[in-house]
Each structure stands twice: as structure tokens, then as C-alpha cells.
Amino acid sequence: MKLTKTGQKRLVSNSITYGMVVLAFILVQIVDSTGHLTSSLRGQLVPICAYIVMAVSLNLTVGVLGELSLGHAGFMSLGAFSGVIVSLGLRDMVGAGPLRLLAALLVGAVIAGLFGFVVGVPALRLRGDYLAIVTLAFGEIIKNVINTIYVGIGPDGLRVSMSDQASLGLGETGTVILRGPMGAVGVDKLASFGAGIILVLITLFIVLNLVHSRSGRAIMAVRDNRIAAESVGISITRYKLTAFIISAALAGAAGALYALNYSTVVARKFDFNTSILVLVFVVLGGIGNIRGSIIAAAVLTVLPEMLRAFNDYRMLAYAIILILVMLTSNNDRLKQLRWRFIARFRRGTPQQEVDHE
Amino acid sequence: MTFLSYLVSGLSLGSIYAIIALGYTMVYGIAKMLNFAHGDVIMIGGYMSFVATAHLGWPPLASVLLAMLVCTVLGVVIEQLAYKPLRAAPSLAVLITAIGVSYFLQNAALLIWSSNPKSFTSVVRLPSLKLFDGQLTISSVALVTILACVAIIIGLTFIISKTKIGKAMRAVSEDKAAAQLMGINVNQTISVTFAIGSALAAIAGVLLCSAYPILMPTTGAMPGIKAFTAAVFGGIGSIPGAFWGGLLLGLIEIFGKAYISTQLSDAIVFSILILVLLVRPTGLMGRKISEKV
């Protein structure tokens, strides 16, 4: 089979992306086996994977779909809590940790995807900042509601209450899983770096395939020119909704992975600030640029830890770096300089200065 | 009577949201950017007034003027340093920069004034109004807040519709390139907008801290998000929209707490917001987006 030129390019590009993730995994394993991996970095491996999945999935909404979402953490929250409930609920039935993790990730993804549908159907009718505010509102609602939910396992299965722990009526034998604002406590740490990398690869597989599929081209046609796309008969709503649900489901899986890495998880964690954090990954990595999202998520998760040496000035330094990076990366003069530099290396291949935004 | 008391609370809270939302919406209308650092400019305004009254012993009105002056300068400086170089950049890049500025202001305030909360002395030092034989008490701050909000909206409407700079603002918000061709100094107009928005933020900060007298580096964050919500609720870019959006948000918040549930008050506010947007997809007063092929 002969690949077209663009097909070849795409294959190379995709291979680089997958290869990069696998290489990172192998590198970490090597460093770890030689005993040079710091505890600090080792502890961040799983959250980095979770944030990468968050960033890639949000990039599907922001970059590919072209819609601003400010409530992505809400889906993460849904995935986290449903994942925790599943993993704790199965504790007595399924012994094997990886199986429970798998179940938690799947349920987390399904629940978040379901809510993606519920939010997506009305929200995708809106445009621009109005859609953004609906997602923001959704995130806040999720946070508020989970803060009032109590879940326990009694002898006869799951019990849910909206008032307090006592009203679960669990008695002596039951265990409380979710305690309103106190969140879930006593979560088993089932997540591992290996599982995280697998989730990242699956996410990449789903997203890259979607982007390059017929649906993906349709979605991008919608993004670039909705009216033109409509006029050639592309059904906007269906494609948009598909992408939005996939994005939500992946965020749910990321949430489950994240939650199962700590012995406790609270709703407050998945607030507006977390949504914004993930958005920063996406924008800094390049809107629509999947590989960029991966790198940005990894680097920006590690960065604040590296800045611990600045002590009290840590978060101030983080803010300044963020502003400076945005300013320099959008500076025309610097852009031209770099351009000339790159052109020297790739003489012969005509390139156009196209900025994809 | 209880209802009236809630009504006053709601209007007062809503007026503060409205004043903040006006800053959001003006900047959005003209620079087409969501200035997420706006909430933190409010906090700086609060601290300025606090320093002036509590440390320097200035009279309340002078402290408000100082806060307005500092915030105006701050707003213009932020615009020049952080936003102006990104005029041609995609709007999301500017949004992230604004978030960076917001982190910066919060953490700078933390370093300057420490994390210890300060108790703010209200700038309005009049006795509260007692009506119906003391059954209904209306605090003077609430009254001043509501009046200030109405005065600001009238003033702004006048500036925008009658003055030269107002005309320039409308032109820039309509079409930047065309406005430039007509000889309007776009950069200067945007700076003026930031200046006005930041001065409003200072007023909002002082009123917010007077009504709810506690001041921390994170004081502006939540009101900022709420006001942003209010601005979109009313139709972002629309000045009357920000006013009504702010007032309604305040009222819904208080009445939701009072008559439905205090536990779920945030969920109630945001659910109503979503419902309204579903019925009116561009907010209460937002312009219908007409799309060109």
C-alpha cells in the first residue's frame, strides 16, 4: 500500500508522539532502577500522567472543537469520585488491584462521559464565552453537590444521603466511602506509573485517531467555518457532541487515576483553578497541538516543585514565568528570528508562515 | 419583613457584583479579552484603602481616592506590560497571561501584607437605617453600595453615549481596524478603558470590604469569578447587561439561600444561570450574533 505524502507525514508525527511517551517511560524506569530517581519526581509520575490525559482531552475540546471549556475539572471530579466508590465497593469482591483500577477507570470514564452528554447537549448550542460559562457553572455545581453527598456501603449495598453521615444508617458493619466535604478517606492506592502511561497511550490512540478520521475532519471543518461546513451537509451537533463526550470521558478516566493515587480525595480539589491549570497546559503546549499538550502538562506539573528552592517567592516566580512565556512565545520579532533560524536548516522545503489559531 | 431584608441584602451584594462585572464587560467589549486579573485588582483596591485608613489615618473618602488612583495606574501598567504585546495573539493566549497576572497580584499581596486577614473598617460610617419600628434594619453600607452602583451605571452610560472617548470606545469595540482608519487612537482608547475598569474595581473593592469587612490576598478571587459569571449572564460586552446580570446574580444567591437551601446555594445560582442561557443563548442583554459566511 502506498501512503500519500500527508499520510506519511502523519504517520511519522504520530509515531514521534507515541514514541516520546514510551521513551519517557523507559527512561524513568532506567533511572529508577539505578536508584537515581528522587522521591519528589517519583511521587509526581502518576499525577503527571493524569494531567497529560486531562490536557490532551481538553485539547480535543479547545483545540480541535474550538470551544472554550472552563469546567474540565468537573468531569475529572466525577471520574475521581465514581472511580473511588467503585474501587472501594469492589474491595471485598475483587482482590486484584489492577482489576479494580481498571473497573474504576472504566466507570469513571462512563460516568463522566454520561455527564458530558448531559452538559454537551444544551451547552453546545451556545457559542464562545457563553459555552465557557456553562462549563464553568457545571464545574461549580459538581463541586457543590459532591460536597453534600454521603455514600456508604451497608450490608445491602450502596447507600446515599444528602444530609449527613448518620442518616446513612450503616450501623456497625458498614463503611463510609464519601463523607461530604471530608471527601473520600482510606482510598487504596491502586494507581501506578505503568497504568498511567497505558492510559496516556490509550488516550493518544483515541484522540489521534479521532482527529485524523472522517469525523475529525468534519469536526475541524466545523471549527474553522461552521456555516460553510453546515452548507456542505456536515451535521454539527453530532460530531461536536461525540468529541465533547470523548473529551469528558477521558477526563473522567484521568480523574479516577488521579484519585486512586492518594489516600484521600475531596471535591474542593476539582475547582475552577484546576480547570484553569489544565487550560494553561493546553494553551502553552499549543492549541490543537497534542504533543505540545503532553510536554506542557509534564513540565508545568514539575515546575512548581522545582521552584521550591525559591521558598516564599515560589508562586510569584511561577506567575512571572507564566507571563513571560506567553509574552515571548507571542512576540513577533522573536518569532521571526526563530523562523530564520529554522529556515536555514530546512532550505528547499517551502514553508508558509501559517499560524494555526 | 424578612423578605425585604433579604431583598436589600441581595441588591447590595448584586450591586457589588455589578460594579465588578462592569469592569469585565467594558474590557471584553473593547479588547475582546477576559481579564481574569480583574478580581485581584479589587483586592489591591481593598488593601490600598485599608493601608490609608488603618495605617496612615486618612479619612475614608481620601482612602477611596487613593485606591482608585493606585488601581487605575496598576490597570494601565498591567495592560501596557502584559496585554498590549499580545494584541495580535489569539484570545486564549491573553487569557492565560491574565491568569498569570492574577497569580502574580495574589502572591505579591501575600508577600507584602502577609496571609493574616485584616479587618476592614467600613468607609461608610453612618448609622444604619431602622424601619418599621426596628423590624427592618438596612445598613448604611448596603444603601451606599446600591446608590453607588446606580450612579456608576448612569455615569458610564453618559460617558459611553455622549463623550468623544465614549464614541471612540464604541467604534473600537465595533471594528478595531475601521476605527483606526477613521483616525481613532485604538491603543489609547483601550488604555482608557482599562483605566476606567480598574478605577471601578477599586470602588468595588472598597465597597466589598466595607460590606463584608475582611481582607485577604484571596479576597478578590471569588467575587471576580462571580462577577465574570454575572457579566456573561447579562450578555458580555453589554453595559446594561452587566448591571442587570450583577443585580440578578446577587438576588438569586441570597434568595436561593433563604428559600431553597444554604447547602446547595452555589449549585442553585449556577443552575439558574445555565437555564437562563439555554433560553437566551447570548445572555439577558447580549446582542444576537449575526454570522457572516
Place this chain on the structure above:
Amino acid sequence: MRTTRFRILSLVLALGLFVLAGCSAGPTSTTAGTTTAKPAAAIKIGGIGPLTGGAAVYGSSVANGAKIALEEVNALGGLQFELKFEDDEHDAEKSVNAYNSLKDWGMQILCGTVTTTPGIAVSAESFKDRIFTLTPSASSTSVIEGKDNVFQMCFTDPNQGIASAQYIAENKLGSKIAIIYNNADAYSTGIYEKFISEAAGKNLQVVSTTTFTDDTANDFNVQLTAAKNAGADLIFLPIYYQPASLILTQADAMSYEPKFFGVDGMDGILTMENFNTDLAEGVMLLTPFAADATEARTVAFVAKYQAAYNEVPNQFAADGYDCIYAIYEACKKAGITADMDAAAICDKMIAAFTAADFNIDGLTGENMTWAATGEVAKAPKGMVIEDGAYVGMQGGN
């Protein structure tokens, strides 16, 4: 598209280089700021708490209090200690990160975390790694539950809820009780739940229960009106002093004058800069620490703290101070030296803390002892605010 990719990639790479630079520069510069270094072999104590973000005041207070105690202990000339305090932004993930980075530093004993949710996550790690942990102020029982190496300096939340209900019932402080609590906060909800179940047994009549969240902690008109209309003569406030100060202000504005009863989170209200203490007149609270106590130890501490930080210490600072002293006493008793590894220290410290003859007199309590569960035993002091100062409540224990 291509340019974007190159632009971003090169930038992120540049960022990465910066990170690496920061990383290699790290160890040399850390000795400056929060670390109080000692040249001789010192036992390394790690501290974790929020130094930035909305909860920064608690972490900073603990860090400051602990630093004062550390200097005093080191000045005694016996065992030497080194303290490194890391920021966790009141977030479990960041807290575990801080914990891991302290492990890389060589932490032997953990004094943390300051807040509850991060505390639960970190104590699970320190239990696994066998690092002795004494938390100054993470008050949920989940922090210590099932972990033999984790001890608390503060009261547990249930303990405070029960003690408050008993105190109100025994001293007949109110017949109709209203409660306002933060239903997005683990501490507040934890106390509330125990209070309500204990109140039922004590025949306390709870007439109104309302809540707020961190996002709506400004207007309390609705909550106060509900309490007033229900005829409440006492409002129980299991919350921190910042929202409590707003509640007092707004109750005053609406001329509603019930009794207010708070817990240890209420401490700090009198020393909040610029606060009108008239508003807090008559407020009762159960607290282990009072900054204006006349006892010599407290007076000395407050003076030192004010000189160093230009602020009046709150109970968190006192908790941090007491933690260092408790660690010092236990180390002395268990014969711990700086060259031991963390796991060995852990076992000896557990034995020392739970020993029958181990007790500490500190700022937050006399004769404090610890149970094997990790819970502290000390008597809460019933205080009432009179003329802008704490006065021991009569009839109290």
C-alpha cells in the same frame, strides 16, 4: 501549524532547561530561607503546611511558631535540630509532593501537616515509609486512624463537637441553639456532626442549622435571620475566625444579640488587625490557647513572636511551637541522635510518646499525654471574651 509547533516546543524546552537549572541550583540555595540550619549533626525535621493560597495563614503561623521553638531548643545546647518547612497550598497532591521533596532532603521526623485533607494523604505516606509524624493542627480522626506513627497536637474534631455540646448543656448557656457551619470544610463539618448527635443526648434544642461555603462566605444575613426567626438565644459557630468575624459584624448591624459559642478556630479573632473587639464581646469559645494569657511561657512566646513577625500569634503558631518541644522531649527521652535512620527513630518515638510517664507542658495545654491512637489528652479551656480579652469561663473545667 508547523511554526506553532516549533515555537511551543522550543519554548517548552527552554522552560525545561530553566527547570533543570533550578533543580541543580536547588540544594545549595535551600539552606537560606525557610531552613534554619545548624552546622553540627542535627536531626532533620520536615514541616508541611499552606504558605500560599487561601489557607496560608495557618501554615505560616505553624511555621513561625515552630521556628521560634527550634531556636530555643537549639540554644539549650543539647540535641540539635534543623527545620525545613514546605508549602502545600492546602492541597493533598501538593502536600504529598512537599513530603517527597522533604524525604529527598533527608527528613527524619515530620511535623505536619497543618490542614486535614493534606494530612490524611501525607500520613498514609509517612505510615508506609515509617517516618514519625506529629501534626500540629490536622484535627480529623482520619489523619491518625490506623496509623501508629501519627500523633496529633490538637484536639480531634469529634472531641471538640462533644466537648462543646457538653459545655453548653452543663453550664446551661442556651435553650434554643442555632448552628452556622461551613459545609465545604472538613473541620467545620466534622465538629458539627458530633455536636448535633451529642446535643440530642443532652436535650439541647437545635432550632436552626444553616451553612455556607468558602465561595459564599460573605453574606450571612440569611443564616442570621433564620436563627433570629427561630428564636435562637445561642449560635454555635464551629468555624474559623474569618467568617466568624463577618457573622459578628452582620449580627451587630441587624441588632441581633444572641450568645455566640465557638471552637478553637475562633481563636485569632481578637488579634486580627484592625478588628473592632467590641463586636466579640461576650463570645465564648473552647480553645487550648490564648495569646493574652498571663502565664509566663505564653507571655514569653508572644513577645518573641511579635518581635520576630510583627503579629500576635494564634493557636496554630502555638501548636507549631508545642510540636517542636514535644518532639524535642521525646527525642531526649528516647535517646535519639542525628545519625539514626527515620524508621529507627519512628519506633523509638512511638514508644516515647505512648509511654505512661511522657507528658508535656506547653502553650496549648498542661500535662499533655498521648494515647496509642495518636490522640492527645488535654483539657480545653472555656474562655469568654470580656473587654477585648479572654477570661476563663466560670463553671468550666
